Amino acid sequence: MSEAPASPNERRTFLAIILAAIGAVTAGVFGWSIFRFLSPVERSGEGSQVRVARELVAIGTVHFFAFQGRPAVVLQPRAGEFVALSAVCTHLGCIIKWVQETQEFLCPCHAGRFGNSGQVLGGPPPRALDTYPVTLDGDDILIG
Ligand code: FES
The missing domain is CATH 2.102.10.10 (Rieske [2Fe-2S] iron-sulphur domain)
Structure with a gap:
C-alpha cells in the first residue's frame, strides 16, 4: 500500500510547523535566561540573622x-x-x-x-x- 506523495503545500505547512516549534523553544530558552538574569537575587531568609x-x-x-x-x-x-x-x-x-x-x-x-x-x-x-x-x-x- 503506497501513499500519495505530499504536495508542496503540505510540505511547506509541515516545515512551517517545525520551524515555529524550534523558534518557540529557542525563544523560551533565551527568554527564561534573560528573565533569570534580570530578576533580583533570591535572598533566602531576608532579614534573618x-x-x-x-x-x-x-x-x-x-x-x-x-x-x-x-x-x-x-x-x-x-x-x-x-x-x-x-x-x-x-x-x-x-x-x-x-x-x-x-x-x-x-x-x-x-x-x-x-x-x-x-x-x-x-x-x-x-x-x-x-x-x-x-x-x-x-x-x-x-x-x-
Ligand atoms: S571600587 Fe573603586 S575604590 Fe573600591
Whole structure:
C-alpha cells in the first residue's frame, strides 16, 4: 500500500510547523535566561540573622561570610568588640580585602581604604561601608 506523495503545500505547512516549534523553544530558552538574569537575587531568609562562631574571629582578624546573598565581614578590633560590615566597596562595588599588617580594608580596584569600623580612610569611596547589627549569643556572633 503506497501513499500519495505530499504536495508542496503540505510540505511547506509541515516545515512551517517545525520551524515555529524550534523558534518557540529557542525563544523560551533565551527568554527564561534573560528573565533569570534580570530578576533580583533570591535572598533566602531576608532579614534573618547569620551566626558566626566567635572562635573564627580572633582579636585583630576578620571572617568573611555571605549576608543576604552579599559578601560581608565580621571583625574583632578589640577584645569582645565585634563589628559586621558589608564587604562591598561603596565606590564601584568591588570586594574589599583585609590587610592584617595595617588593620584596615583595602579595595583592590581603585585603592580605596576603610578603617576597622568601615569609615573611609582614603581613595575614591564616597562613604563608609554599610554596617550590620551584631549581638552576642554564647559562643556565637549573631549578625543582622
Ligand atoms: S571600587 Fe573600591 S575604590 Fe573603586
